Amino acid sequence: MSLKYAVLAALLEGEASGYELSKVFDVSLANFWPATPQQLYRELERLAQDGLIEARVVQQERRPNKRLFTLTETGRRELSAFAAEPPRRPAALRDEFLIKIQAMDGVDPEVTRALFEERLSWARGKLARYERVRDRFLDGRTEERYLAEVDRIGPYLTLLGGIALETETVRWCERALAILKRRAPLS
Amino acid sequence: MSLKYAVLAALLEGEASGYELSKVFDVSLANFWPATPQQLYRELERLAQDGLIEARVVQQERRPNKRLFTLTETGRRELSAFAAEPPRRPAALRDEFLIKIQAMDGVDPEVTRALFEERLSWARGKLARYERVRDRFLDGRTEERYLAEVDRIGPYLTLLGGIALETETVRWCERALAILKRRAPLS
DNA sequence: TCTCCATAGTCAATTTGTTGAGTAGGTGTG
DNA sequence: CACACCTACTCAACAAATTGACTATGGAGA
Structure with missing residues (x-):
């Protein structure tokens, strides 16, 4: 449930591809919401379908094409609404x-x-x-x-x-x- | 995979029932390996089948009967072996x-x-x-x-x-x- | 030239984790 | 005397996370 918002929050930094996000989640956001590439691709698919993000395909010459995702206005609003709510569950450390x-x-x-x-x-x-x-x-x-x-x-x-x-x-x-x-x- | 060892480690404190463990996991171990009662009961079942723990049923008068679990020697050894290995995955905070x-x-x-x-x-x-x-x-x-x-x-x-x-x-x-x-x- | 690594993903299977309800007697509070 | 809460679980369904394999291409270093 929260991965959704973690992805939206990551996109506040600007347009990104799934692959790029997987890097971000590996270093910066790994600190508080780890996610594997597979989780991200799935989540991006869902978010795009729900209209919270928009994809555009970028043709590339000597690399595979990529899909860049941006927050939509709806996405931005949903994220803000989420950010204003008290957390549903306390922080969990798994060590x-x-x-x-x-x-x-x-x-x-x-x-x-x-x-x-x-x-x-x-x-x-x-x-x-x-x-x-x-x-x-x-x-x-x-x-x-x-x-x-x-x-x-x-x-x-x-x-x-x-x-x-x-x-x-x-x-x-x-x-x-x-x-x-x-x-x-x-x- | 690690819940297994978290349960075994909890049983180092001595015999306990699933219900008691669920209390422990709610306060003390919640700090580093959260688990719901359902997860615990499932895990205890598995551990008992694998011979890492032993169950004995305690008849109770004015309460439901309970099953108390103890570490077996095998369980103790497996736990020690686990504890001597370097961690497979880094700590994960989900917040x-x-x-x-x-x-x-x-x-x-x-x-x-x-x-x-x-x-x-x-x-x-x-x-x-x-x-x-x-x-x-x-x-x-x-x-x-x-x-x-x-x-x-x-x-x-x-x-x-x-x-x-x-x-x-x-x-x-x-x-x-x-x-x-x-x-x-x-x- | 061969191999490894980076980019940019997809697919499928399995394991974990979560939620909610159900059972059933006992205890404590107003 | 009703009602909520405590003990002590079980069952089923679902959602989320993990693992491993697979596809393709290009560039860098041995």
Whole structure:
């Protein structure tokens, strides 16, 4: 149900093909609404049929043709209506890693430490990418100036959310590693 | 695929019925692997058939009978094997709220502010509950003593993860609200 | 030249997840 | 004494998500 609006929201950035969207959902929106290419193609089909988006085919020379999708006025209105409603369901985190941690006490501590290490470097990488996106947004300006000049602040706020999340993940991993280290000599 | 291990991990706490598990998945594990009662009953059926858990029926006087499930040795081993593997898929956050924020710029700022306010108080509530769970874990001891005395630290680490997440959510909401406030007079 | 990767998708099958209703006795509140 | 809510599930139907394979072409690097 929400994928629909995630797609509409992604199209606020402008016209895009299914393929392009699948890239976007892989990096930026992956942060809060993951979707595979297949889901996107299906959803785009549906949205086009419902008149919330419009497709136009672009002939290409040395590549397969593509269909570019744009928001219609109806789509824009439906999206705004959705955005003004309180969420139906709370945020859901699905994290395999946490299941493993929950069950870690039957496992070699060294292996667990390695898992945390991996997660940590992954979070650091993601954080670095977010920070780069932020720099692109700001483009040399202070946050205050940026917020005053730009007309869409939504994407910036969600980006801050992503940064906050990964920052905290890094801290949590570090703390967990410290705890594991203190515990190691005892076993 | 992971629900299986989430259930097994939940049973590390000891024997439980489907109904009891559905409570657990509603509060504690809801943090990282949400599941509805129906999913749990289906999964328990499967796990019992695969010999990873064992059921025994408890006759009850003035309540419906219940089936209590316990981990078998096989189940325990499979869970440990799973916990030692690196995660197949990265953590996925699914948050309707963030879609709304991404698309907030077509919406009355006052409405958006109210959404953030709601989210903030929700996060504060969750945080408070986590802190209470932490106090129950520690039971008056310092963290250091607790970690030295207890044998399963996995649940404590995941709890710290939950606390970290909600703490950061609170901070993020506060920051976003400050930004919205600064911006309000301009519109 | 061979192979891999990127573009731009489609199709089908299967697994997960969600929703709603039904059963049935017990307990607590006004 | 009615009514709602708690325990403890089961069944059926549907919607959403995942996986893997398949089609085509072009460009880059070994």
